[in-house]
Amino acid sequence: MPDTPDTDQSEYWRSAQQWVDQQETLDAMMQPVLERLLTEAALAPGVRVLDIGCGTGASTMAAAQVVGPEGHVTGADISGIMLDLARNRTRSAGIANARFLESDAQTYDFGDAAYDTIMSRFGVMFFGDPVAAFANIRKALKPGGTMVFLAWAGLSANPWFAIPRQAAIDVLGAPEPSDPRAPGPMAFQEQDYVAGILRDAGWHNVSIEEIGVELTPPGTVADVAGFATHLGPASRIIDDLGGNDADTQKVKALVATRLADFSSGDVVRVPARLNLIRASGTGA
């Protein structure tokens, strides 16, 4: 296990106020992803679930309702501010069979063989040492249990990322090239690489399938363009290359023009490609 968790990612997420502020928009957009994850996880009433990188808690709350009062869901996340919102939402919804642990999944002791299912919606691509992280996570799974998670399949297959990124490049120029496997949203785009990580971490029966979903961001094209410009690759390029307000407005206008391909009336629907990854903790 790494003694020192990946500091850049940890710091980013611990202070990710915009993910808290945009929770409703993000959850509305990602609702089809959550539904697909829950379908694939096929949680039975009464089971115990660990939700890694649960953020502001949408998947933890939804899973808690599926497993019912005899079951239990633990949401784990490194970001205290996101978990504060997750706890508040869970309390307000009257959900009593979920709890949240502020924890680095790379190193935290979740207890041996404590969970029937481990799942994640986009919460496991940020580890500095993914093999060590998945070996640590595996200890928490009961024999015969399953892990299922969703990760982005790659930039070019995902206009939600590609359009804002290209718009920012068109306005400000290209950023320094980066390692496609570096911790971040696209780190698990290569299926063979992910399968190798999981096998090296001791997982069995690894299967990875690319699937398609539709993202459902709320609002008009202009609303969605603003959201896509302020969170994600465009905002990183604008920050890194010192863009000003006028640059941001130009990026946003380009994003709106290009997102129009995915709008009909006032509704924006953006196709997305994801890797659906499944593995079991024991070989049988």
Ligand SMILES: C[S@@+](CC[C@H](N)C(=O)[O-])C[C@H]1O[C@@H](n2cnc3c(N)ncnc32)[C@H](O)[C@@H]1O
């Ligand atoms: C893209 S967000 C996804 C959040 C949530 N699963 C969702 O779908 O709304 C990634 C999440 O992973 C969490 N995360 C990143 N590194 C982590 C780590 N080492 N241990 C636990 N959580 C981590 C972040 O704090 C963040 O909440």
